[in-house]
Amino acid sequence: MAKKVIKIATRQSILAQVQARAVGDAIVKKHPDYEYELHFITTTGDKFMGDLSKVGGKVAFVKEVDEALLNGEAHIAAHSMKDVPTDMPEGLVIKAMLPRADIRDAIVCREGEDFANLKEGAIVGTSSVRRAAQLRYAFPHLEVKPVRGNVQTRLDKLRKREYDALVLAKAGLDRLDLEKRISDVLEPDMMCPAVSQGAIGVECRADDAEMVKIVESINDEPTWHCVNTERAYLDHLGGSCHTPIAGFVEITKGGNLRLIGLVASEDGKQILRTRHKMGYDEWEKLARTAADDLFDQGAEAIIAATHRH
Structure with a gap:
């Protein structure tokens, strides 16, 4: 008998695909009568390389994904929970979270270079106002500038010397098998993480009883409890x-x-x-x-x- 196919809405970046496949694999492991396929969405946040606040902030990364669920193009969606607004669109619910990855932020420097030895005025790139504020507090001798694009795009900018260091979520680097690029890891007392950092959430339509039941079956309760708090x-x-x-x-x-x-x-x-x-x-x-x-x-x-x- 043919397996039922679950369509998972996801952005097209490699990291987003890795996260969506983690969700699909968790479902298939619990429900072998199902298989999954990825339904790719290009979001406003992916297309717009300027100041995200001009296009609604992080909601720019989830709006079109949410629309794909609401109009039936996909059954479920995988999200980095730190991108999901606290006020969910009507008709959609987060029904599961996978076991949480590392919550810490990591520093990436060029090979052979060290964050501790960066000179005054060295440029550190981050897309996060949270990271930028804490960097300015802890390292006032460094210049903090915004950087956009996926992880590989940012690493290319580092290589081209547009930046002297980058601060990225360790969870994303780990999921992309880029642990070796990490120069230093910032402990939470030095760089307090973003709310929900390291957590992958699974979204579905509230009225889709079949998907709600399947998604709930892969929920990691400790992650769910901490992230919702x-x-x-x-x-x-x-x-x-x-x-x-x-x-x-x-x-x-x-x-x-x-x-x-x-x-x-x-x-x-x-x-x-x-x-x-x-x-x-x-x-x-x-x-x-x-x-x-x-x-x-x-x-x-x-x-x-x-x-x-």
């Missing part, structure tokens, strides 16, 4: 992809949740930090408490300033 924290803060907000949740040895978060000004001159621990089932209270702590320190003014830009 982080997303609730981000939602309480009311930040966007234009705001230097960071945060991650970890499960302690005692089974509690610990949230470590940060809000920064774009120039890196103001850094507000929060750290709270609560019971595993108190995730909503934890998210709200951490956000309120940052508001008490003055985060509202910082966030409002970034929204005005």
